[in-house]
Amino acid sequence: MSETTILRTEQLKKSYEKGKYILNNFTFSIQKGEVVVIVGPSGCGKSTFLRCLNLLEPIDSGSIYLEEQLISAKDKNASKIREKIGMVFQSYDLFPHKTILDNLLLAPVKVQKRNKKEVEQEAEELNKKKIELDLEFRKEEFLSKTTIWWPETKGCNR
Template sequence: MDKLIEIKNLVKKYADKTVINGIDLSIQKGEVVVLLGPSGCGKSTLLRTINGLENIQGGEILFHGKNIHDKNSNWIEIRQKIGMVFQNYELFPHLNVIDNILLAPLKVQKRAKEEVMLQAEELLKKVGLEDRKFAYPRELSGGQKQRIAIVRALCMNPEVMLFDEVTASLDPEMVREVLDVILNLAKSGMTMFIVTHEMGFAKSVANRIVFLDSGKICEESEPKEFFSNPKTQRAREFLNIFQFED
């Protein structure tokens, strides 16, 4: 199997507080891994270390077998291959949709405008927003902004996508349209590492569930297994909360 990301004995501290406490985890090419766990357990921190937004205090993260936290790492290059979308859409407010999407492919990747434009239009069509090319972020709904943020990340041709609670700020009626985009991405074979609180979505999109608690992997299993028969007390407690919310 082709390991795209390999995390070995990862330790992340903020000052003297250990937030990631010895995590080992691999993600294969084409795999969709969903990361679950209670608030504050380190999900966002883990994702952010993979994208170099946080330094680490121990262990290593390999991407295609290469240690990305090496002092010689070229983060500009790595971040083109590891796309990330966050909870709060970070579109540039002064740029319209198409300019938001084209910016990095043109400036960072130095690609030809015609080629990127064709790809952007195709991606916009896939997320149902081909008619909003010239809209400004303030003219879009939260769900639309989040779909544009996903298109913008995809237009860099990443090899893996990290999603950190991308529907958490959305009104309920907009959650579905964003989750459907991610489900379609999964069908197309995109490798993904997803943090979500949408349990139904997690169950349907994931090849594997990783349950984190206090900075450690507490349980790792197939989605069906995890949701119907969690192995640990912590996971059972976690799932009970969501059942009450339904």
């Protein structure tokens, strides 16, 4: 393993039905700063893999390391680990009872316990920047907002 490996899996196995592995001995690693695209037909396990990385799906066996720390152990505090692994879902998944701003403030304020005013200001600044960045993502305006405003977002499920 090189020093800059940020996330890796070893012999990851995951099945929804007994014996039918959707991920079978999957070993994989990502270096810091690397952009990795996982491509495949629908139902081949792309989303499942991402969900496993984020501990949203329990795995059958194997291990997941984040910054060389085993995170797939049962006794790990999942929400602490998820603070470090962002995820954008296929259907954007805003919380419909909150405004966009409140959607964005939720994680920084509740999880990272940051000052609300400060985050609000940051969001404002990013909102100005967004205009140029948006060109890249024009089709999914909502998505781009969340991607840009959440610096910790890393996994993007499309």
